[in-house]
Amino acid sequence: MLRWAIFIILYTLVDIYAFQALKTLTKNPWIYGIYVFVSLAILAALIYQISTMGAGKVLDIKTMYVFGIFLVVFVPKLIVIIFMFAEDIGRFFTGIFMKIAGSTEVPFMASRRKFVSTIALGIAAIPFASLIYGMVQGKYNYKVLKYALEFDDLPEEFDGFTLTQISDIHSGSFDNHHKVEYAVNLINEQKSDVILFTGDLVNNVADEMNDWKELFSTLKAPEGVFSVLGNHDYGDYVNWKSATEKNENLQKLKAIQKDMGWDLLLNENKYLERNGKKIALVGVENWGENGFKQAGDLDKACVGISEKDFKILMSHDPSHWQAKVKEDPRNFQLTLSGHTHGMQFGIEIPGWFKWSPIKYRYKNWAGIYEEFGRYINVNRGFGFLGYPGRVGIWPEISVIQLKKRQNNV
Template sequence: MLRWIIFLLFVAILEIYAFQAFKTLIRSKWFFIFYYVTSAVAIAFIVYQLFHFDRKVGQTPKTMLTFGLLLLLYLPKLLITIILFGEDLVRFVMGLFSWATKNTSESFLPERRKFVSQVALGIAAIPFVSLLYGVTLGKYNFKVIKQTLFFPDLPDAFDGTTITHISDVHSGSFDDEAKIQYAIDLINQQNSDLVLFTGDIVNTHAKEMDPWIDTFKGIHAPKYGKYSILGNHDYGEYVEWNSSAEKQANFEAIKDIHRKIDFKLLLNEHIKIENGQHQIALVGVENWGRKFGERGDLNLAAEGLTKEDFKIVMSHDPSHWDEKIQHHENHFHLTLSGHTHGMQFGIEIPGWIKWSPVQYVYKQWAGLYENAGKYIYVNRGFGFHAYPGRVGIMPEITVIELKKGEKVV
């Protein structure tokens, strides 16, 4: 009960400050009637949905809508509150100074300045418009990002091999069949030699993928095949189950999804991809992460491989590379991960800036990273989760070309 009181008190403070900003600039009675009604309806809807969240069901389109609405309405109001609260501190200090110097006026506090309210509303409009774009267009604004990597010890037969890498499908969040088909067509247009998927095929329940089986089965079988691993969401850890048997049955059904869409699921194991006399090893580990479980067993997955073998690791959570893989004596050349989604929120201008709040949690959170000739590529994610949109960090289809030799600087 206390958390609800704190939440409602916090919302009330944001509403009071937002109202003051609008009141400074707008005098229309009808505007404020509309403002009161829409705010009351939105708060009622959010509170109702949060209060009735079913932990046995987990995330649904309604819960995502609730979270999206919460961000859309109250992130801008939070910025307004911060700016006007700062102005209040200044007004309070000025009032104290006037009182101390006996320079009294009609009011202890000076009036709010119209300019400050204009600035606050202008700044607040930026996240409002961005979040609105994110839930309408951004979540399906797929980007194909291409990357060429050089390895001196790449087997000759694999020079020029291309890999299409996708991650974090989260099929339970989809709501537009045409957009998903468009993304599958983009994958097929790359004509890569190998297609790899690095986990989180659903949010929680295997049935989320049922409407999308045929769509994802439509990913063309490339020269070297289609392979996949599991992510943290694939284990059903984020809802309450009626029994352990029910949870296990869901897990088995999730694993079977990969067979249904013609992907070979790797569970702490590796396969060797051959081209004539040459081969590379594809190592697939179960989820390993600092925060979301350590089921992955890299040593088991790579058992029998040597330091000289060329190895590509599929590991869902990039913290695995940061803590284990990059320091491993067996020298894993390339790791492919996902998991972070780039937080689905940030600023990214290639060659200029790449920022997201998630970078304060994960050192490797989007794109390519290198240490001593060992690489990790973190895919920004195919789908979306929790917030039903993307701002700045767009859904990604990665195409990696492997080249033999040294990188030309």
């Protein structure tokens, strides 16, 4: 109750402050009434939706949309009050200076206040429109990102080998079968040698895949479809009635992947062979920092493979690469991760610039990174969670071609 009280107070203060900008531009009481009604309706909907999520506390698509609409309205208000507060601070210090100087003028000009309010509302319209677009179109704005990586120790037989990586499907968030079907077909159209899924098939429970199992079973590749578990796949964010019920959910999720024809790697490895040569595909369970599950076991996953083998590691959380993998003497040449979603929000100009607030939590958060001659690709995610949309950081299908580096003498 205390947290709700604090939230409501802060929400009200932001609302009142932002309302001042509106008052400088219009005196229409109908507009005032609409503003108040929308603010109260969104607050009430958010409180109701969260308080009625049930004992399981499962974040469903309806709750996500309520949260998304809240962001659409609240974020622009924060932008407005930044401008209004800056103007008030400027006016405050100007008033002090004028008083010291002995001036009797009032340090407030209605025209200046109106100008600042207009600028603030104009700039606030950008996140308002962007967040709406992200919910309507951005979340299904799939992009195929292609990379070619060169390695000295890649067997000649695998020169040109291609893999398609997807991650963070979060099937419990989907609400448009046609759009998801388009994306699944797009994956198959890449005609890669192997398809690799790096975790978070669901938001919370295995049943979320009931409507999507048949569709994702159509993913096919010559070398197969392989997968690992992400932090959401374990059901850790559900208030289960018992440990047995939670375990049954996990077993059901594993069975679903098997039924779809996916080969789930649970701290284990598989060899891919060509003309007598092979590369190792290593899959670990989730291993994360900052309170995330650490079930991944590299030692167990590497049983039976040689340090000299070329290795592709599938590990859901990229913090695993920073903490344990990139300097491991067994030399994992390529690691594939997901998890961050690129925060589903940011600014990206391919090949030139990329930024998202998530970069301040994860050093490796989107795309290809290289250290010590070893690479990691952090997939931006196929689905979405929390905010039911994407702005600037689009859902991704990664296609990576492995190349044998040619040593020119």
